[in-house]
Amino acid sequence: LRALTALESQGGGQFFGAPGFDTADLIRSDSSGRGIISLLGVGDISSRPALVSAVIMFLLANLFSTLPEVGDAERPKLVFFFDEAHLLFADATKEFERQVVQTVRLIRSKGVGVVFVTQTPKDIPSDVLAQLGSRIQHGLRASTPDDFKKLKATVQTFPKTGLELDEVLTTLGTGEAVVTVLDPKGNPTPVTPVGIWAPASVMGPASDDTVARVNQSSIIMGRYRDAVNPDSAEEKLERRAEEAVAAREEAIAQEAAAKEAERAAREAEKAAAKEQAAREKEMEKLRRQVEKQQEKEEAARQRAAERRTREVESVLGSVLRTAGREITRSIFGTRKR
Template sequence: MADGTDHDTGSIFIGLGANGERQSLNPKRANRHGLIAGATGTGKTVTLQGLAESFSARGVPVFLADVKGDLSGIALPGSATFKHAEKLESRARELGMDDYAYSDNPVVFWDLFGEQGHPIRTTISEMGPLLLARLLNLNDTQEGVLNIAFHYADEQGLLLLDLDDLQAMLVHCAENASALSAKYGNVSKASVGAIQRSLLSLRTQGGDMFFGEPALEIDDFLTVDEQGRGTVNVLAADRLMRSPKLYATFLLWLLSELFETLPEVGDPEKPVLVFFFDEAHLLFEDAPKALEDKIEQVVRLIRSKGVGVYFVTQNPIDIPEEIAGQLGNRVQHALRAFTPRDQRAIRAAAETFRINPDLDVAAAITELRTGEALVSTLLEDGAPSVVQRTLVKPPRSRLGPITAKERAIIQSVSPVEGKYDTAVDRESAEEVLLAKAADAAATAEEVEEKGREQVAKRPRKTTSLWESAGKAAAGAAASSAAAVIAARVRGRKSSASATRSAASAAAGTIASGLGGAIAGRFVRNLIGGLMR
């Protein structure tokens, strides 16, 4: 049982109930989601760490967000020399874990900012207008303009990879607002300006580092090591938490990507991935009802992909009822009845458990010690077990953060070392639009020198966006603006192209021109249908 498995039943051991009954989680029901709740300092992090270890030991990959910086210790074994050792070993003896032993776990560190782990990136196209509008806090009108920008980029075969691409596309939409409004609906410069201001705010939060290439491949979250243990993917989120909307939107995007990428598996013998969503209240904070409905849909449908989502939060009433109703496995740590809201939370938590006639659940919630919880999990037949007051097992890995040196060593032997660490900036919407603007400037000069009729007879230099470029070239003001942009394009983004081999450059161009926009539109349509 040192590996976290109850060998008598094959289930994941959680702890020992007050009546001596072993409280365990059935892996066949682990994709039915769960909740870990409790006030600060009551043991939620230790419970999360212990469950993550047990899933990993059974070959189940795990994703968890380290919002306080104290979960990184899961990568290294605990030790009798650490300050928590006596408490851990005492709890193990109390639970009868005679074979308790310290152990490490196969960990890969990730970080949106690339400081404490491998960078996680996605492209603007993959994020799509729906989630991006949520991230930028756009109103309905502004979201409509953003949708037009995405649709127009798809039509023109323009890749939207990073924020520069999106900004260039929005500028182009504003400059061609009349033509676009006639075809797609009103595109006002005021709405474009509001979106641009939101993008600037996102940049100041470091959000621009999230968009670009190489984009995350979900399969890299689903690996096992040579011993058959599932990889524990730890997202360093202490800095990310300073931008709570970015944090919540990122995790929602990740869930959507998992849903779109993974095949249907129904109820497998064990989950494909277990996803711990810490500080889960941020996902629902100030969220409109429509967004809650979308999140509920994602959570409900992703179960069939074999993904278990476990929300971790201080107060159980932070989770909307429609979503809380889908969380079959529950670990409730102590709550404090200091305020009327706290008292409501205690009543709500007590009412969600299957009744135990021998336990006053509402009273017990306020009396639980640190490391003690009320536990109810789904049985083999899918029914919830009777709630039991439970001493939670101690983790085998180190409690608390690891040092920067230890993190660097773990990073150096990561299975994805070098794959995501260097950003790639290939030709995309910004470069194409800048090149076309330069063409427009040159055309304007030719018109002045040779006349419009002569210029019209020469072969076109570009094949898409020609009409808008020609219209832009007709006026002196447009000519002046295009000349400024042309000067920018000559000095930017040349180094990345120069370092690519001819073969890879050709492959990238083919993928960009033929596959990228179409594939991006296809995936967004799937996610869009899911998120609407």
């Protein structure tokens, strides 16, 4: 998400919006069969190198995945020219360089050529430079020690030649260059100074009016004129992030509810245990009261029984004493008799 945000800050919404770009529109020809040059207006490359690199890799990857294998064609279907190529590799990661190397090496079999335009070959990473068979080097000027180092490094990127390339490169005039390409057997041709035809176009950026006029006359303008706003990747990511937050909050709420239910269960269990203990205590109290009452009643019964026993014994004793006196009197009579 942070990487997408960084691309968006460089204007990624304009390049990755809808309708999507059809790379087949790059492979077009006019009524006479001549190829049509397509210019991709990416703006100031130096201010958005990451975005431009992403666009280029998208186009090359899309072409590689959609174009059929053609082998060693007589001429390419499409040639990409990447101006200010050194900016594409500014702060580039090893993974990006690896992807460029793989794409440049394999896409040739799809009939696509790749040309990197920069000031010196050393501006291109060595692994990428090794995949480029053709070199067109314009004049270089060396007036400082660093310039001479760059000049020497540039000379070392060319095949061995009898020319004093360090002198040749510093004496080339406007419209002159040294060239080496691959021969039919795939070997580098000798380095040769050549003169290049001057372009018949204006040497400078096209005016806004010219760009607008060319765009309006393009047969594919209607396809790309009006931007549509479907559910964007950013919106999908935002929705997924919101859903993730909601799911996390729901999980937290469920966890809190489970903890609360567990706490309530523990409290209920504790209350039930407390209530049971209170009931048992009350039952024990009642049992002791009953036992105490029973003991009192038993003691009262025993005292009553003892009292009755004493009363019976007292009555019986009195009866026995009276009976004894009467019996004695009956037997012995009284003394007066």
